[in-house]
Amino acid sequence: MYLERHLKDLEAESIHIFREAAEQFERPVLMYSIGKDSSVLLRLALKAFYPGPIPFPLLHIDTTWKFREMIAFRDATAREHDLNLIVHTNQDGLAQGINPFSNGSAVHTDVMKTQALRQALEHYKFDAAIGGARRDEEKSRSKERIFSHRTVDHRWDPKKQRPELWQLYNGRLSPGETMRVFPMSNWTELDVWEYIRQEDIPIVPLYFAAERPIVERDGMMIMVDDDRIPLAPDETPKTLRVRFRTLGCYPLTAAIESPAANIAEIVDEIRAAKTSERQGRLIDKDQAGSMEKKKEEGYF
Amino acid sequence: MLEETTSEIPLDVETHAVEEKSILRFLTCGSVDDGKSTLIGRLLYDCQQIYDDTMESLSSESKTYGTTGTAVDLALLVDGLQAEREQGITIDVAYRYFSTPVRKFIVADTPGHEQYTRNMATGASRCDLAIILVDARKGVVTQTRRHSCIVHLLGIRHVVLAINKMDLVDYDQERFDEIVADYSEFAAKLGIEHIVPIPLSALEGANVSGKSERMPWFNGPTLLEHLQAVEVSPTNRHAGLRLPVQRVSRPNLDFRGYAGQIAAGTVRPGDEVVALPAGKTSTVKRIVTYDGDLQEASAGDCVTLTLADEIDISRGNVICAKEDRCQVSDQFAAEIVWMSEEPMLKGRPYVLRINQQTTLCQVSRLKHRVSVETMEHISGRQLELNEIGVCEMTLDKPIVFEPYMQNREFGGFILVDRLTNETVAAGMIRFALRRADNVHWQAVDISKQVRARQKLQKACCLWFTGLSGSGKSTVANLLEKRLFALNRHTYLLDGDNVRHGLNRDLGFNDIDRVENIRRVIEVSRLMVDAGLITLVSFISPFSAERRTARERFETGEFFEIFMDTPLEICEQRDQKGLYAKARRGEIANFTGISSAYEPPENPDLVLGGGQQSPEDLTETVLAYLQAQGVLETD
Ligand SMILES: Nc1nc2c(ncn2[C@@H]2O[C@H](COP(=O)(O)OP(=O)(O)O)[C@@H](O)[C@H]2O)c(=O)[nH]1
Numbered sequence A: 001m002y003l004e005r006h007l008k009d010l011e012a013e014s015i016h017i018f019r020e021a022a023e024q025f026e027r028p029v030l031m032y033s034i035g036k037d038s039s040v041l042l043r044l045a046l047k048a049f050y051p052g053p054i055p056f057p058l059l060h061i062d063t064t065w066k067f068r069e070m071i072a073f074r075d076a077t078a079r080e081h082d083l084n085l086i087v088h089t090n091q092d093g094l095a096q097g098i099n100p101f102s103n104g105s106a107v108h109t110d111v112m113k114t115q116a117l118r119q120a121l122e123h124y125k126f127d128a129a130i131g132g133a134r135r136d137e138e139k140s141r142s143k144e145r146i147f148s149h150r151t152v153d154h155r156w157d158p159k160k161q162r163p164e165l166w167q168l169y170n171g172r173l174s175p176g177e178t179m180r181v182f183p184m185s186n187w188t189e190l191d192v193w194e195y196i197r198q199e200d201i202p203i204v205p206l207y208f209a210a211e212r213p214i215v216e217r218d219g220m221m222i223m224v225d226d227d228r229i230p231l232a233p234d235e236t237p238k239t240l241r242v243r244f245r246t247l248g249c250y251p252l253t254a255a256i257e258s259p260a261a262n263i264a265e266i267v268d269e270i271r272a273a274k275t276s277e278r279q280g281r282l283i284d285k286d287q288a289g290s291m292e293k294k295k296e297e298g299y300f
Numbered sequence B: 001m002l003e004e005t006t007s008e009i010p011l012d013v014e015t016h017a018v019e020e021k022s023i024l025r026f027l028t029c030g031s032v033d034d035g036k037s038t039l040i041g042r043l044l045y046d047c048q049q050i051y052d053d054t055m056e057s058l059s060s061e062s063k064t065y066g067t068t069g070t071a072v073d074l075a076l077l078v079d080g081l082q083a084e085r086e087q088g089i090t091i092d093v094a095y096r097y098f099s100t101p102v103r104k105f106i107v108a109d110t111p112g113h114e115q116y117t118r119n120m121a122t123g124a125s126r127c128d129l130a131i132i133l134v135d136a137r138k139g140v141v142t143q144t145r146r147h148s149c150i151v152h153l154l155g156i157r158h159v160v161l162a163i164n165k166m167d168l169v170d171y172d173q174e175r176f177d178e179i180v181a182d183y184s185e186f187a188a189k190l191g192i193e194h195i196v197p198i199p200l201s202a203l204e205g206a207n208v209s210g211k212s213e214r215m216p217w218f219n220g221p222t223l224l225e226h227l228q229a230v231e232v233s234p235t236n237r238h239a240g241l242r243l244p245v246q247r248v249s250r251p252n253l254d255f256r257g258y259a260g261q262i263a264a265g266t267v268r269p270g271d272e273v274v275a276l277p278a279g280k281t282s283t284v285k286r287i288v289t290y291d292g293d294l295q296e297a298s299a300g301d302c303v304t305l306t307l308a309d310e311i312d313i314s315r316g317n318v319i320c321a322k323e324d325r326c327q328v329s330d331q332f333a334a335e336i337v338w339m340s341e342e343p344m345l346k347g348r349p350y351v352l353r354i355n356q357q358t359t360l361c362q363v364s365r366l367k368h369r370v371s372v373e374t375m376e377h378i379s380g381r382q383l384e385l386n387e388i389g390v391c392e393m394t395l396d397k398p399i400v401f402e403p404y405m406q407n408r409e410f411g412g413f414i415l416v417d418r419l420t421n422e423t424v425a426a427g428m429i430r431f432a433l434r435r436a437d438n439v440h441w442q443a444v445d446i447s448k449q450v451r452a453r454q455k456l457q458k459a460c461c462l463w464f465t466g467l468s469g470s471g472k473s474t475v476a477n478l479l480e481k482r483l484f485a486l487n488r489h490t491y492l493l494d495g496d497n498v499r500h501g502l503n504r505d506l507g508f509n510d511i512d513r514v515e516n517i518r519r520v521i522e523v524s525r526l527m528v529d530a531g532l533i534t535l536v537s538f539i540s541p542f543s544a545e546r547r548t549a550r551e552r553f554e555t556g557e558f559f560e561i562f563m564d565t566p567l568e569i570c571e572q573r574d575q576k577g578l579y580a581k582a583r584r585g586e587i588a589n590f591t592g593i594s595s596a597y598e599p600p601e602n603p604d605l606v607l608g609g610g611q612q613s614p615e616d617l618t619e620t621v622l623a624y625l626q627a628q629g630v631l632e633t634d
Helices: A005-024 A036-049 A068-081 A091-095 A100-124 A139-143 A189-199 A263-271 A290-296 B036-046 B052-065 B082-087 B116-124 B142-153 B173-190 B223-229 B448-454 B472-485 B495-499 B510-529 B543-551 B567-573 B578-583 B614-627
Strands: A028-031 A058-061 A085-088 A128-130 A147-150 A178-181 A210-217 A220-223 A238-243 A254-257 B022-029 B094-099 B103-109 B129-135 B158-164 B194-199 B242-244 B247-249 B257-261 B272-276 B280-288 B302-307 B318-321 B327-338 B350-354 B357-370 B388-401 B412-416 B423-432 B460-465 B490-494 B533-537 B558-563 B605-607
Touching (some): A005 A036, A005 A128, A005 A189, A005 B022, A005 B302, A058 A100, A139 B094, A220 A238, A220 A254, B022 B036, B022 B142, B036 B103, B036 B129, B036 B223, B103 B116, B103 B223, B116 B142, B116 B327, B129 B142, B158 B173, B158 B223, B173 B194, B194 B223, B327 B357, B350 B388, B350 B423, B388 B423, B448 B510, B472 B490, B472 B533, B472 B614, B490 B510, B510 B543, B543 B558
Parallel strands (some): A028 A058, A028 A128, A058 A085, A128 A178, B022 B103, B158 B194, B460 B533, B490 B533, B558 B605
Antiparallel strands (some): A210 A220, A210 A238, B094 B103, B257 B302, B272 B280, B280 B302, B327 B423, B350 B357, B350 B412, B412 B423
């Protein structure tokens, strides 16, 4: 197995961070969102603690609107690695019937993701949530620390971040405060794909081009993953050869037209890419700085 | 020193395809409006790291926030948070990424204004190279010098002097040469090793990735060529092994491994190692990784080692090559960059973190502050936000370390406030304090000053006077403990330890009392002569005897501290039942009852005993001594 040096360096940095998180916190949890970044994150965690098991549980916030293939992949992965997987859904939101179609992406995301995460963190008393966010994803993330402090009410205060020097991470918390830990801060999207290729890491097949039933909404190609999607009388899904660059709730995740059917082809495509991966995420579309606002409110 | 760099650095993939793609972490610094954001935007743009949809939102943002009129303002690519963008400034360290076929670049982008010291230090801590931007019209300015000092302090050895806005000085070679000469002179004084000057126009992209036709006189590399080719300090592969243990891995009874990232050196099974600070030795059995056991691992690798012997190793311990060990000490001198609004307090306990070790520590002495414009020493009593000082640190337990300039990961530490949990400072260890090294005794007469300097302190006599039960000894004891913790060498003389030995032959008649005090004065003089901070806790009721004492010392060496506790309180306390006895007439000449106490007329310090806790009184004395410069040295 051959791993390029820059990827080896990134891997080492991430492993170091994972081990720090395991040692510095009492109840850390690994945020597992099933996408490609989570797949890499999981591999890094397995490496960090080998030959031991991952010394903390994985948490999936299930909005109930994920692609079915994602859920199948999640459960298979958990079985294969004998993971301690916690799945949490905001039951209040579910009872209220919150969904992306009638409530819109903003409300759906707030209730089923942001609030759900807070519920889970509080319920299980997790003091650190380890996630796969990268600094290159979005401008406001570029300033975020690797150990990123959250106030008692889960807010991120960009003006009061702790200086983070060398590889010294200050994980000290006062009661009720929590930390977000981002082992993959310094990875780019291309790094992630190259790593997946060189390490041969399994990912959800939705990343590969295939024929899928698609409807067009506001110029976005939305996959008809189940019959909860309301179709207009004259609307019939078209079968198109598409793939996904990021994965989330299926009604909020746009497909891209692409022939890339394996990792090598994806890497080539990303290298030549002309649009950023966030383009396919409807929740960022609102306005400049929207991600920043969400984060201050506690979105992961 | 200026470097000659060849300009023949191919950019194409072919030539480099066989070489390994590496990571270069660099820092960009410049004053506001020198064109830093434009330059980074340009690098990103030229390396095609900017996507169409980003460009799209950029051109709409350019109209709102931009400074380039109708053209797309590349600077907006890197101006992060909304709040900052509205103010038109960047306020923190932001990280950017781009890559070419031969290198991945991680850019720490730090602002050039107010908080620059803190932010730059943070950004610089992991960088190997710094781009220092200069506006060609302005030349080397104060900010340029500041940035260079911090870059140097944080151990960055490679500097690119990016002279920007050449388009505004007609691409003039003379102007360029003038700035380079100016900067080189300053940098030489600092001791910056490698400087590569490049004339640029970030706005036009001149000499960023492509050669500028407007500056044919420049034969050096373009910025990107240099960034791709520069050989940064080799990893510490060839040093002795240093593996700071992050965690002990014990998945089952048969396996006990030590996980960590190798900070320096190389390790192979069979190597002899020592675990510090304990010093137990063993040999390496296996190098375990998820991808299989390794025959060799070196600096940068994350591994889990197993050893041939069962020795006690825990998180924070360091596994070193047996023949090439790190230093271990609980006292060292370090440069400290203060990063908190709350100033640094000498003697206050902070949590110190260095690699995986954590301990409480105190700053025992601020030797001097350092000017960030010249690196010159300035005297000072405390460090404020964004100030830098050279300090002596005293730790609660010994740590394993190396001088920062030798090994950043082993010499860089942070200080954390115990209450707020904020990271309040960053430090770079210079050397362990081996006190005896400081005096070359063959050459000098051993005087009081020399003895005191050896102890890194000023010798003096602190004379506590006051009624029995006034709290003299309590405060003197607490004070001695505090001084001890601050690494001061002390001795406490009081009735108990003097009466039982040296003055065992003396009673309580007038003659014996005078002799008693005389001996105490002489002993404390000897102790001060020996270089000690000598605390004397004696009722010493008479002004005359205290005056005699003062006269036996040099000016500024004797401090009369009056425990002004009212008689009623002392009598209430009456720990030894002496007042009761005296009241019953069982003790003759008891001070305060049957013998007068003459309160000092001009004491150096009055302590309101009975009103404040002994701890607070102790702090008052300490603050007083600090104010008097007694705790300073030299
Ligand atoms: N003429 C000229 N203007 C420049 C150059 N580089 C930057 N600028 C302009 O200088 C101003 C400040 O640039 P900016 O990148 O925001 O500076 P920063 O504060 O250092 O990030 C902007 O109006 C830029 O367009 C250059 O090389 N030539």
